[in-house]
Amino acid sequence: MYELLTLPDERLRQKSQPITQFDKSLQELSTVLEQAMLDGQGGVGIAAPQLGIFKRIVIVDCSLGLHKNKNHGRLIMVNPEIIAQDGEALGREGCLSVPEWVGTVPRARRITVRYQDLQGKTHELSTKAFEARVIQHEIDHLDGILFIDKVVSTKDLIRRMDT
Amino acid sequence: MNQSILLSISGKDRAGIVRDVSEVLLHAQANIEDSSMTVLRGRFTMMLIVEVEDSGLSSLKAALAELEQRTGLTVQSQVLSEDEASHIPDEPDCVITVSGADKPGIVFAVTDVMAELGVSVADVSTRARGEVYMMALEAVAGDKLNALQAKLADVSDKLSVSIEVHQLDDGVM
Ligand SMILES: [Zn+2]
Numbered sequence: 001m002y003e004l005l006t007l008p009d010e011r012l013r014q015k016s017q018p019i020t021q022f023d024k025s026l027q028e029l030s031t032v033l034e035q036a037m038l039d040g041q042g043g044v045g046i047a048a049p050q051l052g053i054f055k056r057i058v059i060v061d062c063s064l065g066l067h068k069n070k071n072h073g074r075l076i077m078v079n080p081e082i083i084a085q086d087g088e089a090l091g092r093e094g095c096l097s098v099p100e101w102v103g104t105v106p107r108a109r110r111i112t113v114r115y116q117d118l119q120g121k122t123h124e125l126s127t128k129a130f131e132a133r134v135i136q137h138e139i140d141h142l143d144g145i146l147f148i149d150k151v152v153s154t155k156d157l158i159r160r161m162d163t
Numbered sequence: 164m165n166q167s168i169l170l171s172i173s174g175k176d177r178a179g180i181v182r183d184v185s186e187v188l189l190h191a192q193a194n195i196e197d198s199s200m201t202v203l204r205g206r207f208t209m210m211l212i213v214e215v216e217d218s219g220l221s222s223l224k225a226a227l228a229e230l231e232q233r234t235g236l237t238v239q240s241q242v243l244s245e246d247e248a249s250h251i252p253d254e255p256d257c258v259i260t261v262s263g264a265d266k267p268g269i270v271f272a273v274t275d276v277m278a279e280l281g282v283s284v285a286d287v288s289t290r291a292r293g294e295v296y297m298m299a300l301e302a303v304a305g306d307k308l309n310a311l312q313a314k315l316a317d318v319s320d321k322l323s324v325s326i327e328v329h330q331l332d333d334g335v336m
Contacts, residue, residue: 042335065334090258092333102254104301104331130332137336147336154258154288155201157299161262162292 263324
């Protein structure tokens, strides 16, 4: 069993390493992550470092979201990388690792993400809106970045309008 | 038992105001819970909810009076009821941004349609600089979002300011 890391655990700030072995232990890791995501109340995504495993794998499943949204179902992404993005959208984010906090975060509205599946095969996926937001949030975890680093206030919004 | 007290404090902006206030609170054993502090032009303003034990309330009040005397800050305090102190407001589900030429009545026009629909405001900032007026507002619209959008479009036409309503999607990630 793995323990879910929560703030102020410094390990959440650690950068995760690329995955090079596409073997049975990777599949096991994916199962563990899936379970942890489903155990988290209202969870629509999880990244391995949230369980203290510093490897570049995330799982996203926006069909579990509270609001109806367009999505690609369960996505298991190894070594994910955003290769294109545009537009900006505001959303409210919460995080299994930052319990009881939510904040308004600007994210790219549309992204294209390149990733590998559990067999190591490369895929590219273009998506937008909520699913794009969740993927960006999870990839941030792999780099030790939390949504609280990106929260904007009404004051910030005014500053941004001004430029 | 703890008491929750709302403090509203303001004064001419200078370095060290937050230090001076928090020092007094620390010595009076009052914990800063939620707070909002900002500088508006030349005035530093803060609102804080502090918690203090019943037995410490009178010494806190004395310390705040001394702070006012010594620093020239204006300090107002109100003891909150238990209901008020424990109330967690609804999370906003939309952000409204307004910008355009400064003219009287922008804030009123926007918040008037919100009030009519029963949409509550969670947070607002406005800024007037020269000819330009900007406002950002977080609101709890719920199922009134579409109606709100339609009414704000009218306001936008009438005042010729641009108004954007951003619906916030949310999730635990
Ligand atoms: Zn997260």
